[in-house]
Structure formats: C-alpha cells, structure tokens
Amino acid sequence: MNKNLIIAGLAVFVIAVLSPFWFNLVTVTQAAPKPELLGKAKTEKKCVLDKYDMRANHMSLLDEWRVSVVRDADRMYTAANGHSFNMSLSTGENSCLGCHEDKEKFCDSCHTYASVSPYCWECHTNPKEIQ
C-alpha cells in the first residue's frame, strides 16, 4: 500500500482519537450546572433519600414507585427519615414537583448536561406547563 496513504489514514485516526480534547477547544463548553433548591424545597430541608443517594438512585426509586402505584395502588412512601411522601412526580403538594417547583432548573439542567432523556415526560406533564 502507498506509504502516503497509510500516513494520511494514520493522521485521521490520531485526530479521531484526540477528538474529546479538540472538540472542547473548538466548541463552547457548557459548564456543569449547579443544582439549585428553589421555593418550597429550600425551606423544607427533607427529601425521600439523603443527598448522594438521591443523586445516584432517584431513577430506581421512581421506577419502584411506578410499580407500586400502578400494580398495587399504594401511593404513600414512608422515607427513612420518617416523613411520608406522595408517590407522584407531579400531583399535589407532597409530590416531587410539588416541592421542587421548577422542573427546568431541578430536573432538566442535570439531565441535559449528562445527556439523559428520561421517558417520564412522555406520559407525565409538568403542571406549570399546562397553566
């Protein structure tokens, strides 16, 4: 094979391997969002799990809740800290969005940053969007 062709191919490969580095140089890199507690969540200071657990595990918890509500009609969740919560994303004061009022700042900022598109919102709606 032609040596120049090999070198050209090798150069393309090296550039491709280094893409995580130069991609961030040529594009404007968005900084990590700072999680913000707003409104009710700021004053309540109680959540279903502690902070790190919540960050890592909230999706599994929501999955368990979905099964519990849909299959067993059990809608109340008693957390380890003794408080009871309504197993719902968006219904009522005692649900996730009832406390964390701003979906965009609370859910979407991190999800967008980590490129996670949860299919929660294919069925559920953000109550604020309806009004």
Place this chain on the structure above:
Amino acid sequence: MNQKYLIPLTTVFLLFLVAYTGVEGAGLQWFFGIVFPYLAVFAFLAGFVIKVMGWASSAVPFRIPTTCGQQKSLPWIKQNCIDNPDTSTGVFIRMVLEIFLFRSLFRNTKAAFNRNVSNKLAYSWEIFLWLGALAFHYSFLVVLLRHFRFFTSPVPSCLKWLEYFDGIVQLGLPGLFVSGVVLLAATLFLLARRIFDTKVTYISQAADYFPLFLIIGIAATGIAMRYFTKVDIMGIKTLTMGLATFSPVIPEGVGGLFYAHVFMVSVLFAYFPASKLMHMGGIFLSPTRNMANNTRAKRHVNPWNYDVKTHTYAEYEDHFRDKMIEAGLPVDKKE
C-alpha cells in the same frame, strides 16, 4: 483448569483490586482518575503510530493476494470482480466488505469427523464465530461512541440519536442500553468458544484470553454502575470533562468501582498497541486483501532489484566460439 486462562483471569482481578483498593483504601483518586488515563492515551497513540509506521516502512515487493474467485482472464470467462479484483475500485469494495462485514471470517469452516460409521473427515460452514465477532465489534463501537457524552458539553445531537436507538426498548430506569448487554453476551460467547471448543483451546494463548477478560471486566463494571450499584453521573462527568479540557478535578463521593472501570479501560488502551488488538490498524494493511490481482496484466518490478551482471548465451558463444567450433559443437553464428 488451564494456566493460559487462569493467569490472565487473575491479572484482571488484580487490576480491578489494585484500582478499587487504591481508591477506597489509599485515596489515590488522582492517580487512577487523572495520571493513568493520560498516560494510557499517550501510550496508545504513540504505540499505535510506531507500530503502523513500522508496518508502512516494511517492503511488500510482490502482489500476494489470496483470492476466492475467478481471476481476470479471457473475455469469455467471467471474472469475480470483488473476490479477485484487478482494479483499485474492486480492491476498495473488497476492503470495505472486509472491514465492515468481516467477509473472510464469514467463510470460516470447521473440520470434524462424521459421527456415523464412515467416520470421514468433513468440512462444514461455521458461522457462529462471525456472528459473535460482528455482535462484539459493533456493540463495542456503540458503547465507545456513547461514552462521548461524558466528554462533550453540550452533547451533540448525533450522540443523542444513538442513545435513543440504543435505548429503544425502554426497559427499566435508567433505561436499558441494548449495546451493553450485547457486548457482555458476545464477549462471554467468544470466551466460551475458547474454553469449550477443544481445538480452539489448544491454539489459545494467555494473550488471547487477557483482552477478553479485560473487556468482560470493563463491560461488567460499567453495567454494574449503571444498573445496580449506581453512581453520581454528574460527579463523573465533572471528572471526565476536566480530563478533556486539561483542568482535571476529583469529584467527591464517586466510589472505587468507577475508578476500577476507568483503570481497566486505561490498561486496555495502554496494552492495545502491543497486542493482537492491533488488527484494528492491521486490517487496512493486509497485503492479501488490499492489492489488486493484476500480476498477469502488469509487470511489477521488485523495487530493490540491483543490476545483476548477466552473461547471455550470445555473449557466451562470442566468448567461446573458437573453442566450440574446434570441439565440433554447433554454434548459432559462425565467425
């Protein structure tokens, strides 16, 4: 039990434990999360370039195509243009099919004795290695590309599309990615083939098992983090974005499993150029695949031929004519 796979298996376990205990016990996050990944990328690129340049500078004096079809011949004999190409277009098509579809492997056969009375040796088509290899390579590619979400911000939409199609089964939360499952299943199949097929066991070396165990370890830790033990993705993305923008930071609360995963990936990268995994670059340079079979149509002169001092028959006769005539030998040219 066989030392050829026990040693690589133990090595992969040790690599995992070194990173896991190094982080959990000794707090060496900066080493396993920052120093070693950078070193691994450097070793990968330097090793890859050195190896390919070495191959590029080695001579390929002859056309040595292995062919699977009719060569270009008389006009009324039909040529197989892809399997026995005489043009660079044909070679290009053959290489594309080889690289993307592993066409040579598709022709894989196995030899076995018939199970009946005749007990004859028979060759049969063996497609499962090809299927396993395709499943493994493509799922690994998708998994690798998906990981670009940790190194880009905002994440390009093509990666989101890839994630959408990979997660299209919408099972569980976080949603199941098909590629991860296929990757683990395919590597386990390729490993089972090496262990249970006695003829393959016989030709398998530690260097064949080590990458397999390493990739199984990488896939298993990745799947464990995503679906079972759970990790703080935001913390991890802070680390990976730091690596990509040369301002690394160690996030709080990310456990040893993540660093073990990163360490094994780094080891795979660093080991890559020194191993059989270099077939990734080598497939492009396969001399039996990437050359047109046109030796009958074109004269290929060995590039390092030196001037051979020849002594043709005419010169020989000029030299010995008198003596030949004297001895009564026939000569072409008298006087």
